[in-house]
Amino acid sequence: MKSKTSSHPISNPNAPSVVLVHPQMAENIGAAARAVLNCNITDLRLVNPRDGWPNDAAIPSSSGAMQFIPEIHTYSSVEEAVSDATYVYATTARARDIVKPVMTARAAASDMLKRQNSGEKVSILFGGERAGLTNEQLSLADSFITIPLNPDFSSLNLAQAVLLVSYEWAQAKDIFQDIVLPTGKSDFATKGMINNFFTRLEEELDAAHFFRNPDIKPTLIKNIRAMFTRAQLTEQEIRTLQGILSALIGKKSKPN
């Protein structure tokens, strides 16, 4: 059976095929469908699903994704499921005795993108919930993907593994850029200090009849807090603001 190409506008035929090998719970197939679609992949394939396919138990956990992936094809072997692929990755948590390249999910994603851009069709294998992929199935892959996680607690469920690998593929399509970073200061105020200042400021503003229209008071408070929060104040600055507040309302002593 061939990979489908759906006419639905959400489909992305250029994306990898994601192959679940002998998955057990239909709920996990549904959750995997949701995860791939989150990442703009619609080519999901099953090899010998334990409980058969289609399976209504997959619908709730797919959270609507099944509507957009109308045909999830089943195959009787990994060989058949990857027959249209030019390059196959196998996800595995453990180092194996097969000598093949091992990539992180992030490195694999950028490798996938390069291959796609050269016209290749890539495929990613995920083993079943309990046993993972057999050595024979692993031998069909060109390289292995390992997701670097807490070495003391690295076990992911099937849908989470599918999500992370698919997410890395989706991120690799764009160059994501960061936000400018303020230079580090060692003495940023804690939220507790800042909230004490907000509370006092708002009490004083109340006393000064600043909130003339009670309907917009919550919005005003939200906006005032947003502007001071954005500045990411230091402890010294909170003390300065407390002093400013004391001075403006005519008190001689500075609290806090």
Place this chain on the structure above:
Amino acid sequence: MKSKTSSHPISNPNAPSVVLVHPQMAENIGAAARAVLNCNITDLRLVNPRDGWPNDAAIPSSSGAMQFIPEIHTYSSVEEAVSDATYVYATTARARDIVKPVMTARAAASDMLKRQNSGEKVSILFGGERAGLTNEQLSLADSFITIPLNPDFSSLNLAQAVLLVSYEWAQAKDIFQDIVLPTGKSDFATKGMINNFFTRLEEELDAAHFFRNPDIKPTLIKNIRAMFTRAQLTEQEIRTLQGILSALIGKKSKPN
């Protein structure tokens, strides 16, 4: 209540605190515990979990993680849950009308790491399954995290969102990203408007005898200007600050 520091070797007190705000299903709390521990985070906190805490329904989905996160503290408000943090990120799927930096999960992760390396404690807020975070809760954050996904199908379940953001944090320990300026807003205040405000503020502080020591007056003025400048104020915010100033000194009319 304070952040715990566990003596278990798996714990990483330097990691962010992950705060689930009004989570509904205990199963999702367990799955979130598994996700954070996968990424070497053990500081998981709950604000008003719907079904109470501790809750045995969280144990199966945690897949053993609960053993390694012995104390998940609960709090009655977001303010309380982040009171020890110097910087707070809020995850949100939608653009909001609050003017704050919006970062991808990857950019945020690198931002977190730089802050941690400067001795900051960062916290990440996740809304409940159904409603997400309220505008009031969002206003407590310094910046927003958006996970770039398929725009036609971007909804993640709670544990998956926790996994992706935590995963990016875990990956960022090795990789630093590039820097870009936040997208501009058309209504940032001009320096002229800002300087008018500074001038008036300083005149009023003079009148209120705030600058008791003339030697340090220039330094104080510089510091006050720096903190307001850092917030990159909008025109509306300058008007609000002018109104606050008028109210605090007891004038009824707002100049400017």
